[in-house]
Amino acid sequence: MAFSLGNNSQDDDPVAEINVTPFVDVVLVLLIIFMITAAVVEFGMQIGVPKTTVATQQQSRESNNITVLSDGRLARNGREINLYDIVPEAKKADPESPQVTVRIHRMAAWDVVAQLLAECKAGDIEINLVPQPLRRDPRVRR
Numbered sequence: 210m211a212f213s214l215g216n217n218s219q220d221d222d223p224v225a226e227i228n229v230t231p232f233v234d235v236v237l238v239l240l241i242i243f244m245i246t247a248a249v250v251e252f253g254m255q256i257g258v259p260k261t262t263v264a265t266q267q268q269s270r271e272s273n274n275i276t277v278l279s280d281g282r283l284a285r286n287g288r289e290i291n292l293y294d295i296v297p298e299a300k301k302a303d304p305e306s307p308q309v310t311v312r313i314h315r316m317a318a319w320d321v322v323a324q325l326l327a328e329c330k331a332g333d334i335e336i337n338l339v340p341q342p343l344r345r346d347p348r349v350r351r
Contacts, residue, residue: 273299273309277325279316292324296332308335 275295276284283290285298299307309329313322329336 273302273307275309275311275325277311277313277317277322279314281318281321283321283325292328295325296328296334299329299334300332306335307333308337310337310339312339 274286275290278284283292283295285295290298295309296307299309311325326336
C-alpha cells in the first residue's frame with residue numbers, strides 16, 4: 210500500500226511500514242478478556258449443595274468425605290475416586306464403624322447419586338448427607 214503526499218512525482222517509492230493499529234486493538238481485546246476470565250475463575254472445588262431447613266453440623270473424618278460434582282465425577286478430599294473404591298477405602302479408614310460424609314452438588318445427575326448410595330448400602334457403610342442451611346424458614350410467610 211503506497212501513500213503519497215501531494216503531486217510530487219520525484220518520490221514514487223512505496224511506503225513499507227506495518228500498520229500496528231489493528232494488532233494493538235487485538236492485543237488489548239485479548240488482555241481485557243483474560244483479565245475478566247481470571248477474575249471469574251475460582252480456585253478449589255466449590256459445589257452448591259441443596260438447602261434444607263434443618264442442617265446439622267456433623268463432625269466427620271477428613272478421609273471419609275465424598276463429593277459428587279455437577280458433572281457426575283466423585284472426589285475424595287479433592288482427588289477423583291472411582292465409585293467402587295469408596296467402600297474399601299471407608300472400611301480401611303475405620304473398620305469398626307465405616308461411614309462416609311457425602312456432599313452432592315445440586316446439579317449432579319441423580320443416577321450417579323443413586324449408584325453411590327446403593328454401593329455404600331451394599332457395603333454396610335453409614336451415609337451422612339451434608340445439606341446447606343436455609344437463611345429463612347420456607348414455611349413462614351412474609
